[in-house]
Amino acid sequence: MKEIKVGIIGFGTVGAGTAETLLKNKDVLEKRTGVTMRLAKIADLDITSSRGFEVPQGVLTTNVDELIDQCDIVVELVGGTKIAKTFILKALEKGKSVVTANKALLATYGAELFAAAEKTGADLCYEASVAGGIPIIKSLREGLVANRINRIYGIMNGTCNYILTRMENEGADFDTVLKDAQKLGYAEANPSLDIDGFDTAHKAVILASLAYGQWLTLDDVRVEGIRGLSIDEINYANDLGYRIKLLAVIKNNDGTVEVRVAPTLIPQSSLLAQISGVFNGVMVDADTVGQTLFYGRGAGRAATASAVVADIADAALNLAHNCKRRVSPFRPGKQFDMVAPQGENVSRYYLRFQVKDCPGVIASLSAILAKYEISISSLIQREVAPGTASGIVPLVVLTHAAKEHSMLAAIDEIEKLCICAGKAGMLRIEDI
Amino acid sequence: MKEIKVGIIGFGTVGAGTAETLLKNKDVLEKRTGVTMRLAKIADLDITSSRGFEVPQGVLTTNVDELIDQCDIVVELVGGTKIAKTFILKALEKGKSVVTANKALLATYGAELFAAAEKTGADLCYEASVAGGIPIIKSLREGLVANRINRIYGIMNGTCNYILTRMENEGADFDTVLKDAQKLGYAEANPSLDIDGFDTAHKAVILASLAYGQWLTLDDVRVEGIRGLSIDEINYANDLGYRIKLLAVIKNNDGTVEVRVAPTLIPQSSLLAQISGVFNGVMVDADTVGQTLFYGRGAGRAATASAVVADIADAALNLAHNCKRRVSPFRPGKQFDMVAPQGENVSRYYLRFQVKDCPGVIASLSAILAKYEISISSLIQREVAPGTASGIVPLVVLTHAAKEHSMLAAIDEIEKLCICAGKAGMLRIEDI
Numbered sequence: 131m132k133e134i135k136v137g138i139i140g141f142g143t144v145g146a147g148t149a150e151t152l153l154k155n156k157d158v159l160e161k162r163t164g165v166t167m168r169l170a171k172i173a174d175l176d177i178t179s180s181r182g183f184e185v186p187q188g189v190l191t192t193n194v195d196e197l198i199d200q201c202d203i204v205v206e207l208v209g210g211t212k213i214a215k216t217f218i219l220k221a222l223e224k225g226k227s228v229v230t231a232n233k234a235l236l237a238t239y240g241a242e243l244f245a246a247a248e249k250t251g252a253d254l255c256y257e258a259s260v261a262g263g264i265p266i267i268k269s270l271r272e273g274l275v276a277n278r279i280n281r282i283y284g285i286m287n288g289t290c291n292y293i294l295t296r297m298e299n300e301g302a303d304f305d306t307v308l309k310d311a312q313k314l315g316y317a318e319a320n321p322s323l324d325i326d327g328f329d330t331a332h333k334a335v336i337l338a339s340l341a342y343g344q345w346l347t348l349d350d351v352r353v354e355g356i357r358g359l360s361i362d363e364i365n366y367a368n369d370l371g372y373r374i375k376l377l378a379v380i381k382n383n384d385g386t387v388e389v390r391v392a393p394t395l396i397p398q399s400s401l402l403a404q405i406s407g408v409f410n411g412v413m414v415d416a417d418t419v420g421q422t423l424f425y426g427r428g429a430g431r432a433a434t435a436s437a438v439v440a441d442i443a444d445a446a447l448n449l450a451h452n453c454k455r456r457v458s459p460f461r462p463g464k465q466f467d468m469v470a471p472q473g474e475n476v477s478r479y480y481l482r483f484q485v486k487d488c489p490g491v492i493a494s495l496s497a498i499l500a501k502y503e504i505s506i507s508s509l510i511q512r513e514v515a516p517g518t519a520s521g522i523v524p525l526v527v528l529t530h531a532a533k534e535h536s537m538l539a540a541i542d543e544i545e546k547l548c549i550c551a552g553k554a555g556m557l558r559i560e561d562i
Numbered sequence: 563m564k565e566i567k568v569g570i571i572g573f574g575t576v577g578a579g580t581a582e583t584l585l586k587n588k589d590v591l592e593k594r595t596g597v598t599m600r601l602a603k604i605a606d607l608d609i610t611s612s613r614g615f616e617v618p619q620g621v622l623t624t625n626v627d628e629l630i631d632q633c634d635i636v637v638e639l640v641g642g643t644k645i646a647k648t649f650i651l652k653a654l655e656k657g658k659s660v661v662t663a664n665k666a667l668l669a670t671y672g673a674e675l676f677a678a679a680e681k682t683g684a685d686l687c688y689e690a691s692v693a694g695g696i697p698i699i700k701s702l703r704e705g706l707v708a709n710r711i712n713r714i715y716g717i718m719n720g721t722c723n724y725i726l727t728r729m730e731n732e733g734a735d736f737d738t739v740l741k742d743a744q745k746l747g748y749a750e751a752n753p754s755l756d757i758d759g760f761d762t763a764h765k766a767v768i769l770a771s772l773a774y775g776q777w778l779t780l781d782d783v784r785v786e787g788i789r790g791l792s793i794d795e796i797n798y799a800n801d802l803g804y805r806i807k808l809l810a811v812i813k814n815n816d817g818t819v820e821v822r823v824a825p826t827l828i829p830q831s832s833l834l835a836q837i838s839g840v841f842n843g844v845m846v847d848a849d850t851v852g853q854t855l856f857y858g859r860g861a862g863r864a865a866t867a868s869a870v871v872a873d874i875a876d877a878a879l880n881l882a883h884n885c886k887r888r889v890s891p892f893r894p895g896k897q898f899d900m901v902a903p904q905g906e907n908v909s910r911y912y913l914r915f916q917v918k919d920c921p922g923v924i925a926s927l928s929a930i931l932a933k934y935e936i937s938i939s940s941l942i943q944r945e946v947a948p949g950t951a952s953g954i955v956p957l958v959v960l961t962h963a964a965k966e967h968s969m970l971a972a973i974d975e976i977e978k979l980c981i982c983a984g985k986a987g988m989l990r991i992e993d994i
Contacts, residue, residue, distance in 0.1 A: 151708050151850050155708055155709070155710060155849075155850065158707075158708075158709070158710055158895075158897065159707065159708065160895075161775055161893065161895025161897065162703060162707050162775075162893060162895060163707065163893075164890065164893060257705070263850070263851035263852065263854065264854060265700075265701045265704070265705025265706065268697075268700065268701070268704060268705050269697045269700070269701060269705070271594060272697070272700060272872060272875070272876065273689070273697025273700050273701070273869075273872050274697065274868065274872070275590075275591065275594050275595065275871070275872050275875045276583050276587055276590075276591065276867070276868050276871035276872055276875070277587070277590075277868055278587060278590055343593055343594070401833070401836055401837075401857060404833055404836055405833075416868075417587075417864075418583050418587070418695070418864050418865070418867060418868040418871070419695035419858060419859065419864070419865050419868035419869075420695065420858065420859045420864065420865055421858065421859070422695065422696060422856075422857060422858035422859075423855070423856075423857035423858070424854075424855075424856060424857075425833060425854060425855035425856075425857070426851060426852065426853065426854035426855070427851065427852045427853070427854075430852075432849075432850050432851070432852065433850070433851050433852055435708070435850060436706065436708050436709055436848075436850040436851035437705075437851075439707070439708035439850070440704060440705050440706070440707050440708055443704070443707045443708065444704065447888050447889065448885075448888075451885040451888045452884075452885065453880075453883040453884065453885035453888060456879050456880075456883045456885060456888070457879065458596065461593065461594060461595075461596060463590075463592075463593025463594060465590065465593065
């Protein structure tokens with residue numbers, strides 16, 4: 131049986147999970163592929179702390195260059211966009227097959243990395259960079275290769291989905307649940323990457339690029355996170371038959387590609403709305419297959435390792451069968467005319483105003499929306515509970531599809547009305 | 563760009579969908595793979611009727627041998643286990659790459675076909691044989707290659723799921739919905755293959771074989787269909803928080819593999835229970851990735867074509883990169899000791915008895931269950947609506963896990979009691 135030497139750089143959570151899986155499921159991997167993937171080297175600054183399983187002698191090293199020289203497949207699990215990039219470029223320069231889970235690096239320096247891989251004919255695999263253990267990259271570019279992709283909807287950040295699920299189930303507010311999530315290890319001490327939507331945006335860049343054949347960057351994505359999302363919005367959405375998810379939306383409208391990440395109302399009855407807690411789900415809507423959905427754990431030691439090892443197996447099969455780059459790391463082949471300019475994005479909207487409980491409110495507000503050609507699909511003003519003396523009531527409006535710049539201008543004008551108290555809440559709606 | 567010649571045998575629904583997709587999405591396929599897949603030949607007895615799109619001149623033929631000789635990839639979409647097998651063997655003998663959607667053929671003659679492919683080093687791809695457009699085979703054996711598979715649950719027959727969904731939503735009985743489904747084209751004039759569970763069983767054979775490394779046959783599967791399923795069971799299950807689905811269950815319990823197809827109660831709250839109408843869903847539970855779910859259209863011209871063309875692209879990439887059988891059509895590598903013998907299957911059960919409304923009923927019935935070491939998890943006897951004069955009431959029992967032969971023996975004994983009127987209803991429960 132052909133033996134392929136695997137080296138892992140970064141012996142953290144995912145690195146340890148990957149090493150453990152290679153050791154523990156060695157027999158299964160050999161039976162399924164006919165190739166031996168030998169864990170030859172693991173490089174880390176800390177090679178003495180226990181990671182909960184036994185590492186064979188001679189495998190641990192602090193010398194990354196030695197690892198790159200001695201291994202056929204180099205697995206980068208350091209994270210970040212600095213030293214990780216250096217390691218990957220070094221490995222690619224030597225023609226080594228590279229596997230990475232580094233979404234931030236790919237979203238930022240994808241084009242540079244692909245060019246480096248092409249130069250030496252190297253493989254570069256990154257299944258684990260999107261949606262953890264779900265084989266969404268393989269499914270999108272191989273399983274659905276025959277399709278023009280209409281839309282992709284992704285719940286791809288477990289931290290945010292966990293927070294939103296708990297807010298909805300417990301009626302708790304954002305700050306309380308975030309603090310608890312941090313205590314439980316579901317959110318980082320500095321949670322910005324997750325809750326401000328950037329982690330999801332990195333993944334959206336990768337999926338959109340693969341779907342439409344041109345490598346995009348974060349600049350092409352409109353990003354809003356869930357920080358400070360009010361429990362009121364979740365409750366109102368719920369009353370109207372919707373659930374709020376941090377959703378990546380990737381669309382191709384007649385040649386105009388739109389990529390955005392935002393807390394979004396989706397119908398409670400949709401399958402995506404059922405994805406709760408730390409789980410991820412990606413729905414792909416395409417011209418031939420129709421609607422498909424892929425669900426699973428989007429993060430964690432073992433689930434991410436499942437995707438990393440799948441990439442190792444793919445790269446190992448390519449080496450064993452002498453067909454590197456059989457599926458190119460990224461094959462340009464643009465399938466759109468332009469990325470939608472800021473403000474030109476079109477979607478339905480959920481608006482929540484705090485208004486004075488007096489005559490003429492709905493008339494003034496709806497006149498402004500009409501002026502901007504924004505059509506109302508439903509409007510709810512509830513009576514205030516007795517004893518609430520403020521005289522301020524929430525007015526919730528759902529609109530039909532409108533352009534973002536019209537919506538922002540209308541809201542700006544409405545907020546200036548004397549009947550309006552404080553900032554309006556604005557969220558997008560997707561009728562999946 | 564390397565050109566690969568594709569020939570399709572069988573110009574029926576899926577054949578036409580495949581040909582149309584190859585023509586319509588030619589540009590996308592080339593951009594994504596770097597290979598031209600040219601529709602070179604289509605063979606059918608009827609080459610004059612329109613299939614709704616224009617076929618290039620010289621492509622249509624009635625001569626299968628000519629097609630096999632002239633094409634690099636032979637796509638068998640004739641169906642059935644006779645002439646289709648002859649065509650596939652002929653193509654494999656000549657070393658041609660073969661793509662098929664023929665689940666019945668694979669479930670029956672898989673071992674023979676794989677041997678023929680191995681002899682000439684040919685590729686044999688069959689993504690479309692299971693769950694239509696869902697790339698479940700690629701996901702299972704490549705995306706989840708690092709995993710030991712604990713369980714697979716599949717809703718894999720659109721006809722049955724459509725019937726069950728309508729029965730539940732409308733409270734309609736089986737025969738009425740079946741007749742309507744036949745009128746609407748969702749069920750065949752002879753619906754046996756679907757409603758008696760054999761179509762699902764064919765697919766279960768394929769998934770179980772891939773999961774556990776030995777090619778099984780229909781003899782290894784316990785098959786029950788949904789024919790004549792009473793609306794009462796659906797309603798009682800509903801009351802208890804369950805939904806009834808025709809479920810393929812594939813399990814590996816410490817080396818004993820169990821494959822069965824049966825109408826099964828699953829919790830309403832599970833994601834699988836949300837899969838309604840003609841859609842399919844496959845849940846894979848594995849040691850590294852945890853729980854994953856794959857959802858999409860399980861049948862139909864376009865969705866099935868999506869999977870067939872994905873196989874064509876895989877085979878074409880193998881030809882272009884000179885790496886045929888990079889992923890073997892089937893690689894033996896047994897991961898279990900034995901298939902569970904008949905009667906040794908273990909599961910929870912739903913039982914419905916029609917009993918006389920008199921003292922001692924529950925005592926007699928529960929004594930018999932206890933004798934067979936079957937433990938009751940819940941029991942419901944409802945009051946009869948006033949005016950129902952028969953004196954017969956339904957008694958519904960849910961049990962903890964029990965062996966099938968114990969359960970059958972207990973039911974047999976209970977049915978003989980004088981308090982019992984008619985046959986008992988028995989269904990399995992899976993706590994997903």
